[in-house]
Amino acid sequence: MTTPADSRRIRRPAWAGRNYTLLTSAAVVTNLGAGGALIAAAFAVLESGGDAGDVGLVAAARTLPLVLFLLVGGALADRLPRHRVMVAANTLNCLSQAAFAVLVLAGDPQLWQMMLLTALCGTGQAFFSPASEGMLLSTVSGEQAGRAFALYRMAMQGAGIGGVAIGGALIAAVGPGWVLAVDAAAFAVAGSLRAFLDVDHIPAREPGGGMISDLREGWQEFSSRPWLWSVVIQFAVVNAVVGAAEAVYGPLVAQDSLGGPGPWGLALAAFGAGTVGGALVMMRWKPRRLLFAGSLCVFPLALPSAALALPTSATVLMVIMFLTGISIEVFGVSWMTALHQEIPEEKFSRVSAYDWLGSIAMLPLATALAGPAANAFGRTAALWGCSGLIALLTAAVLCVPDVRNLERRTPDPAPEKASADVEGAVGRLG
Known part of the structure; x- marks a missing residue:
């Protein structure tokens, strides 16, 4: 019964x-x-x-x-x-x-x-x-x-x-x-x-040769996969220019042309809402070519900087930020799925560390140089430069064959040990 x-x-x-x-x-x-x-x-x-x-x-x-x-x-x-x-x-x-x-x-x-x-x-x-x-x-x-991954990211973004x-x-x-x-x-x-x-x-970890050896193994895993290091290099620059635009140029444009911090805060909130919407999309959509679909969705990340350069109205900016949030979350879920599929379990954290390092390494430099760049070239030109860099680097990444051709693999229909262990433990939403 x-x-x-x-x-x-x-x-x-x-x-x-x-x-x-x-x-x-x-x-x-x-x-x-x-x-x-x-x-x-x-x-x-x-x-x-x-x-x-x-x-x-x-x-x-x-x-x-x-x-x-x-x-x-x-x-x-x-x-x-x-x-x-x-x-x-x-x-x-x-x-x-x-x-x-x-x-x-x-x-x-x-x-x-x-x-x-x-x-x-x-x-x-x-x-x-x-x-x-x-x-x-x-x-x-x-x-x-x-x-x-989509549900996890949606819960994080919503929180x-x-x-x-x-x-x-x-x-x-x-x-x-x-x-x-x-x-x-x-x-x-x-x-x-x-x-x-x-x-x-x-699985239990095999005895290693020390911290330096572990880092070397992680680097070999990272550098041997063109799809991995090319996307990390792309986002080292993309995250840097987006961070500069949001932290420095966005508030200035809002103060001069959008009516102050209130509309800018709503635009950022619209982006956050868009990421939740993107996670909902990825709950149902499973693109076959993971990174090709994900990388195409990075192009819209160039739109907020362009909207600030014009500048558009606050309402148009909020719509753009919302759509951008959807598209970048499609990339985020596709990226996590590719890592899960391609990277050996015992090297997950080391590869993740190289990914994180690439993602944030240039951010302090970009925010520090944002002001001098605006003084030298003008704020509008600097914003168009941010937008152009995002589009150019995304197009360059799509020239990498492994990015275009990496496909979602269909898992073995036999129950996997990890799933069995998780189900047995049930008897889960820094």
Whole structure:
């Protein structure tokens, strides 16, 4: 006789097992906290008497450890149980954000103190990100991997949007210190959830030759795949110019032509909503040529910079940002599916670390040079340059045969061990 509980268990898809639910739930919690914390950190600096330059220094203090420690974090996550690395990183983030909150609530935090605590938070992120992506890639399996990644990303993006909205309201109501305290609590909750991850399905690691050897193996895996390093190089520049446009040029154009920060905030929110819509699309669509379809969807990323260069009306900009969010999420899910399909499980985190490093390495330089570039060539020309670089690099990547021809493989119909382990554990939504 089948009980209602048995029926619910049978209906649960393999990719939504215990680990998947824990990982996604923890990601939602941390993104809710982080969305408000980024705004709170900036307002904490300003309320302590700092200026825009000080805000930039605190932001840079978070980015620098990411660049320095990502590769080490990736090697460590492929050597140790990934969930332990994630929990340790969440603990560091919780303690650093809690200390930041106490400083702000006590009054008169010093710039060096805020930079130090933000740097500790960035260090935690450097170790967490490769471990988290490696854990997610090793958790899902089979034909529905793309759908699982789409749902995971949709949950993260939605939580990020909600976190920004709630965080902004809380800063206005109770001040940035309490929002930082909420972020610390979110890390504590998320770390607790991740402590319950089951890693029995992950094969035991063979003894390695040390950290340098692990990094060398990761580099060989990364550099031997033209589709992988070409897209990472593309996004090293694309992320840099998009970051410069959003962080520097967008607010200036909004102030001069769109009516101030309100319309610019709505445009950014429209982009976030678009990413949720793109994840919904990828819940159903499975393009056969993964990276060809995904790379075509990078072209629209050139449109927001062009819209700011004209400039368009705020309404048109919001529509463009929404459509751009949809298209870039199609790329994001396709990219994760390609990594899951092509990269050996024991090297997931190291390859992810090279991917993350490429994605952020040029961002601080681009934001630092955005102002001088606008002074030298004019803001409009700089924005057209951003748009042109995105289109040019995307066209160049499509010239790589492996990007055009990499196809989604149909998995073996026989049940895979990872799926069986996940289903057996059910008896899952840093």
